[in-house]
Amino acid sequence: MLRIEVGPADVAASRFAIAPSFELAHLVRSLYGIGSGAPIARRYGAAFAAVRDDPVVRTFAYLQGPRIGATFSAPPPEGMGQTIEDDLAVIRSADRAVVASEIGEILALRRPTPEVAAVLDDPALLDRLADGMAAVWRALLAPEWPRVRAVLERDVRFRAERLTTAGWSAALVDMHRTLAWTGDVITFDRQQDETIVLAGRGLLLVPSVFVGEGLAVYGDEPWRPAVVYPARGAGLVSEEAPAPTDPLAPLLGRTRAGLLVALATPSSTTRLAALTGASIGATGDHLKVLLDAGLVTRERIARSVLYRRTPLGDALAG
Template structure:
């Protein structure tokens, strides 16, 4: 079991960030080893776009370096902000000190054998540059077309957890993050990982939401990086779904009552969202989303609040009751 010991300054020092390169590397690993773990709504598009690249030697290098149980930090260095770009990530990969690259490759080789045809490439002094180029290739061909929708989901997760971390501390922010992660008496524990006791000592945690982390959580506490937890973002199940593609009688009834577009927006607003984020997630125009939000707000199904320059909407208790599956509704 892994133990993160927290102190008084660690909440203030903790931050959220998103890594385009990290998401690309995790996606490569899933497509290479376990494509069925991808969302059914996204898997066909990703597999089709990835197929021409899968056998390229440098893409296979990234797949091997990415896991499954231990991956190379240099291939997906911890992100620094929510505004990180793929170009910044690639530059960070390229400029990894050669000694760090060699040490990480040696550690992975001690845990699992490299395919014979990749052995020479793993000793190449230009390995970091090759990895960065492969990440960029897969990003542009596979992930970039889906990134606006994906990033909107990650942003909403960060807003949800950051609010709770600031207002109520670790327990509220980490609640529901993963069944193996627990918070108690100043300590974060994660089950079924090698034993270690890490004192944060004011460094805080880097919390990284992901659409592709498998099996749902990953940790890094190697020097010199800030200790980090990569976790499955809330709302990832909504990615790639078509408007009106309802899966149950309750969804169909809601669409029949409100119309498919307003029903879709109401379903998305379990967590706060802005007009722009909702437009990205649904594919509707910003103006169209605004009209639907006004109608739902007037009906008492939403609340709204200002956060900086944004106005955020979320479901009201009445909206929650309307969306709740019938079997979860209280019996009169």
């Protein structure tokens, strides 16, 4: 059982955040077959083939688990605006003593291959690791990061609404089947017994598409304590946006045409943004144009606003 002791100051200091390097780390883990992984990782296999044999990429995967990972290689984020560039800067400037200690813990558990050992022994390890992660990011996640981020932001908005109306325990209630916040203690099942005392540092709550069905915890000094949990609607990332028909794209523009075709099923702005890879703001702007043109309508159902095609929109979409 893992216990996180939460004081009044921690409640005030806790917040949600997004962790690009964690998403990349667990995607790469899954693609190498480390741990249970997230099923949606399989769709990245073709793109991963170009980088999977790179010694630095293999080193990055070695540092991720399966039992423990080197926190310096996928550091906890600062907030919702975190970018992969922010994470890479933290990696390049990581404290050498912390790096050596975390690598030592992993070496005690599993022997690296000779090529991975050579990278770990390189004085330029941190720069090489950051450069390698940047290359993997460009190959795998950069094209789809807007879609992934839209899913993560949707989860945070859902929980933030619960937080404002019912408090932190309600915001956490369905993050994971074994997680519970009772009084001043957060608990969840884990193989080893451990207690983390926040001591006023607060807790980062980080949704993830690629963590699979488990939870990941950052609890060691000097890093900010964090819990990474499966995001609601992670499966949206694996959905393919329907291609707009050829006559529609010149008439409406490719993005609006794609939205109109996607609205064969009534959908929210967030889902449409996740499907198309556009930002939520841009998707909303395009939907307003379609709404003003009489091609779509919208209705509020409970706390969601769903868009659907009008008969005119159906006729145009074919």
